Amino acid sequence: MTNTLQLIFQLANEKSLTLSVMEPRENLTDAEVAAVMETIVTQNVFKRDEASIVAKKAARLISRNVKEFNIM
Template sequence: MALTLEMKFNLENGKTLTLSVSEPKENITPAEVVTAMQTIIDQDVFHSEGYAIIGINQARIVERNVSELELV
């Protein structure tokens, strides 16, 4: 099972930017995610198509199960 933390941000142009983190720490809390997201906004490091991040939209943990197929 693979876990990914998806953090979605609002951009200046009205669009959404998603940053994904593979294998986030176990039992990460919503408060920790909000703190991380706010730090990303405050540091103004990421832009998309020249537009800055202006707010937090949402965050979620995505769980994915992968089953390999044995090919003949």
């Protein structure tokens, strides 16, 4: 199974910015994710189209099963 953590932020220009973290730690809590997102907002490190992140919007963990077939 492959897991991806998506952190979704609101930008100053009303658009959204999604940061994806591949294979996050298994036992993440809501509080840990919220704290990391708050740090990203306050540090103002990421921009998109010159617009800064202004707020947390959502976070989600996506799990995906992949089965590969041996075709050779």
